[in-house]
Amino acid sequence: MSDVNLQDLVRTDEGLISRRIFFDPDIYRAELENIFAKCWLYLAHESQLPNPGDYTTNYMGEDPVLIWRGMDGEIRAFLNSCRHRGMRVCRTDSGNARQFACPFHGWTYGNNGELKTVPNFEDGYFGDLEKENWGLHEVSRLTSYGGFIFGNWDADAESLDGYLGDLRWYLDILITRSLGGVEVIPGQQRYSVAGNWKIAAENFVGDSYHLAHSHGSAYALPIRQLNPANPMVFRDRKLEYYDIAMEGGHGFTQFTLSGERVEVDRMLAEEMGPEVVEYVEECHARLVKLSEAQAKVHALPFGNVFPNFSINDFSALRPVGLYLWTPKGPGNLEVWQWAATDRDAPQVIKDMARIDFTRFQSTSGIVGPDDTENFEQVTQSTAGVIGQRLDFNYQMTLERELVEGFDDVPGYISTYVSEENQRLFYQHWANLMDGGRGARQVYDKPRLAAQG
Ligand code: FES
Ligand SMILES: [Fe+2]
Structure with a gap:
């Protein structure tokens, strides 16, 4: 974005917008940062997740996310990526699960996002891995407006009410x-x-x-x-x-x-x-x-x-x-x-x-x-x-x-x-x-x- 002057490209006071904003890879990368990692994004509707364990998947920008209702009834959203080496933890579109075992090496996560079990925890990690620090990465903010669930990666973002x-x-x-x-x-x-x-x-x-x-x-x-x-x-x-x-x-x-x-x-x-x-x-x-x-x-x-x-x-x-x-x-x-x-x-x-x-x-x-x-x-x-x-x-x-x-x-x-x-x-x-x-x-x- 260093050589890009957006004021020259987006001249809404003249009704003119450069075609470059639809093509430039640097602008696109900046959009992922400034728009998709900072705005409230629609994830799912509550009617898709009526029961504990219900989940559905989506994207926030290019990041895959898993929207999952915990056994406590709360809906949370997580980066759908194993904390070990990044493998996609949930590989189906929607369903119901108490937990997911990562398909790569088997780290297993509960539907509140916590890392529950790790294969070879004793003889590989010698019990030293701090499992409480390696749960699924949670979407910072999640709010429903009348059943429409929105998520935001930015912990400091304004409220969804203010955003809408x-x-x-x-x-x-x-x-x-x-x-x-x-x-x-x-x-x-x-x-x-x-x-x-x-x-x-x-x-x-x-x-x-x-x-x-x-x-x-x-x-x-x-x-x-x-x-x-x-x-x-x-x-x-x-x-x-x-x-x-x-x-x-x-x-x-x-x-x-x-x-x-x-x-x-x-x-x-x-x-x-x-x-x-x-x-x-x-x-x-x-x-x-x-x-x-x-x-x-x-x-x-x-x-x-x-x-x-x-x-x-x-x-x-x-x-x-x-x-x-x-x-x-x-x-x-x-x-x-x-x-x-x-x-x-x-x-x-x-x-x-x-x-x-x-x-x-x-x-x-x-x-x-x-x-x-x-x-x-x-x-x-x-x-x-x-x-x-x-x-x-x-x-x-x-x-x-x-x-x-x-x-x-x-x-x-x-x-x-x-x-x-x-x-x-x-x-x-x-x-x-x-x-x-x-x-x-x-x-x-x-x-x-x-x-x-
Ligand atoms: S990538 Fe998930 S357990 Fe290794
Ligand atoms: Fe149309």
Whole structure:
């Protein structure tokens, strides 16, 4: 990073970002240090670990982690690497175990991370190894927000609540609306993409611009829940969409703020029978209790929790999509994605959620591969000598004022479509990459809610 001046590469005040930040190996290495070893990262959902001994695996940056519920009921996360010579201790995706014996030489760890037994402890180590100092390396901080478990390697990091900031107001909509709580459908979909993780994250943070064009073929299909904006579904009212960016680099797009989405849900539910109508009304009543403003929002269509955790939540009738863009080098990422539904949703909704997620977002779905193709070819455009000298353009709505009139909704609200969210994402990224030494505030619009 010595010859890299991030202020030259990330000029969000001009809407210009150098292609180099998606390709440069030094920048990538610095991201692992300054972003992935310091930010709160999504690890798992509590519904995946209901019982003592339940575990699942994931990555934090390039470090493999094991998320494990101990016999004491507490969930902890560990570097999934034996303290002896580094072998991966847990080699399955998920399951239940009281302990793991390392496959290499057999050091054995309990599900609270402690090193329990060591082969040849007496005749090899002569009893001298201090086992209490050689337990699994624990993730410094682990906190759940409404069942969503986040971890942080940085012991001095701010609290998860502070990190999420205004985003909590929105996550509360998802968490509260879910009858019986959010439940992740067992299993996950994984695939490799020859793309930079930021290209995927920025797509969810605010790129509504691509929807009609990249997914035009999917939108042309007569599938009603895919596009409630289609006049066939929502005949007599235009949906007013907005983008919302938040401090901390989080952003969501395609929001409606005036109750349109619950009206769509009601209309579609009526066609599915009284049980589904009752379900939609119950979900809505829970949100009204939370607040009128949150009830009007009803769903969080596309968004990204900084840095690399994206969420789809279009309505009470469709699955919640959870996506991690896991970095595997500057030009590669692994997508890990899960579908979730409500624990107490009618069976017809649960069944539909599984089919819907696979149909739209899987590697053979009618939406997901459109994005994958974009992520890969955009990233490839940053690798050539000439390509690398150029900037990407993020100038849409650069000179436009933020939207006023929604004083009870937190965040920076901009028109749909816009690139406001992406600019804030990269501004935050650049600030963190500067080692927290106070990067120049390159983009600083007044916060709408504060204006009253
Ligand atoms: S690497 Fe695990 S016991 Fe040797
Ligand atoms: Fe897309």
